[in-house]
Amino acid sequence: MITKSFKNIPKPHKWMISSIAAFLCFLFLFPSEPVSAYRNTASTLEVGKRYDLAVNFDNLPINEFSGLEELNEVRSFTVKKGDNLAIIFKRAGLTPQDTYHVSKAGDDASKLLRMKPGQNLDLEIDKSGKLISLKYPYSTTDTLVIEHDANDNFVSKVQSKKVDTRLNYAQGEIVSSFWNAGREANLSDNQIMSLAGIFGWDIDFALGIRAGDQFYVTFEEHYIDGEFIENGNIVAAQFVNQGDSYTAVRYTDGNYYTAEGRSMRKSFLRAPVNFRYISSNFNPKRFHPIQKRVRPHNGTDYRASTGTPVVASGDGKVTHSAYNKYNGNYVFIQHPNGIVTKYLHFSKRKVKKGQRVKQGQVIGLVGSTGMSQAPHLHYEFLVAGVHRNPRTVSLPKAEPIAAKEKSKFMVLANQAMTQLDNNKRIMLSMTY
Incomplete structure (x- = not known):
């Protein structure tokens, strides 16, 4: 058996040394030259018996195994709420300088500014703590890769899978x-x-x-x-x-x-929100549930969960984006041909007065602010200053x-x- 201790031999090379020793044993037991050349040696060996083999590891040049490098560690970090590149790098034990150099790795590196909670960042780090590469799969098909170039500078590229x-x-x-x-x-x-x-x-x-x-x-x-x-x-x-x-x-x-x-x-959407049901239709003679009197209901109420996005029903310019005790958070939009649309009771407004919007652009979130009993969107459609039923008004085609x-x-x-x-x-x- 091999009697020399492996204590002073680096771990990654022990398996190689063991393999060499085993191979030398094999040569002694099964020589490739004619048997007659080793007749005297073979006659002294018994099949199945283990023999000590003296191998001097002290003089073995370890640098001959320099190609057997240990693999770098790849650590995966899940993006959490509030995370950015600097925070994740700090968790990984990397420096602010690493953050700076990676962020300057090219135009594609800007995708790291749009990381979302739940996404992963894979960092390859060597034993000295140096960042070797970064991989950020930001979609099912595309992965941002940042690695060193020939001049040891970080460069970025996007690897895309064929769909x-x-x-x-x-x-x-x-x-x-x-x-x-x-x-x-x-x-x-x-x-x-x-x-x-x-x-x-x-x-x-x-x-x-x-x-x-x-x-x-x-x-x-x-x-x-x-x-x-x-x-x-x-x-x-x-x-x-x-x-x-x-x-x-x-x-x-x-x-x-x-x-x-x-x-x-058409030039306008019939309903500017994904709603559960219509809780109140356009009705000039509606009995108001809060004021307890007959008062025209000049729009349509679309019942939806708080936070549901509401979009502009057509292209136009925001003339009002404010709050009052009746409308709550509200937005009015002026459209061509004397048409105005009104959106009431938002939990949050997403546009400002004077801003131009496109059809389908989010302008606010469903809420129950102002004079409202439950989360919903109150939507009005006016033509030349006259309220029209937004569900039945004739809409010009695009x-x-x-x-x-x-x-x-x-x-x-x-x-x-x-x-x-x-x-x-x-x-x-x-x-x-």
């Missing part, structure tokens, strides 16, 4: 509610809301849905290395509401159009698809609708 996009299909028929029908069709919550958003200018999803209404959807699914990652955009859809059929196709500009190229959008894009869109739309119809026929044949 495979496939198309899937779903359809449903409404029995009790649109939401339940979407769930039955295996659509995600976001897909259900997206579908309502696409057709929300033409269909009243609060009060206009009926049992027997149907929807058909072609949508993207994203895969990485054959593994499902997330749902993508709705590519094409059809909704049959009370016998009327509406179709929508997504174009490369991110907007939805009818199969003929007319915009699905611009159709650009003329120069029309022919390209029609090719895409025909393909999308043909695919949607084929899927409908396949599903129908499987039913019978």
Whole structure:
């Protein structure tokens, strides 16, 4: 057996030394030269018997094993609320200088300013405490990598995984509610809301849905290395509401159009908030529940949870963003053609007076400030100073698809609708 102590030998090399010793034993027991050359030696060895082998490790040059470096430690840190790069580096035992050099590692390094709680930061640190590299997977497909270049300076780059996009299909028929029908069709919550958003200018999803209404959807699914990652955009859809059929196709500009190229959008949204239900409709003769007297209700109350985002129903300029004891936190927006929209009872306002906003931009959060009994949005729609019912007022359409894009869109739309119809026929044949 090997009798020399390993005490003074570095741990990473012990396995190599043991292997060398074992190999030397093998040479003695099983020589590769003709047996006659070692006849005298072989005759003195017995198979199965262990023999001591004197090996002088004191003169063994350790630097011959310098290529067997220990692996650097990789430590993963989860971003907590209030964390920034400096705080995380301090937890890792790194210096403010490390923070500075990493933050100056190039344009991509600015992504570290947008870290969110729950995300991870992987730091490779050597035994001397020096930062070797950083990896920050900020999405399912993209990872920020910061490492040393040839001049030992930190540089940044983004590594992206290839995403495979496939198309899937779903359809449903409404029995009790649109939401339940979407769930039955295996659509995600976001897909259900997206579908309502696409057709929300033409269909009243609060009060206009009926049992027997149907929807058909072609949508993207994203895969990485054959593994499902997330749902993508709705590519094409059809909704049959009370016998009327509406179709929508997504174009490369991110907007939805009818199969003929007319915009699905109107100049204004019917409902500027994702609501649970309408708690009070437009009613010029409503009995006020707090003031206990008949007082016109010049808008629509959309009941929703506190903190639910409220968006601008159309492009315009903020004329009021303030608070009073009646409206609570409120925002008024002036739009073209003499139209004004009003939003009352916010828990928090997100825009300032004089600011220009775009349709769909968040302007506040649902609350119950001012004269309000429960969290909701009170929404008013005025035309030339006259209050109109925001749920029934005629809304002008947005611009159709650009003329120069029309022919390209029609090719895409025909393909999308043909695919949607084929899927409908396949599903129908499987039913019978």
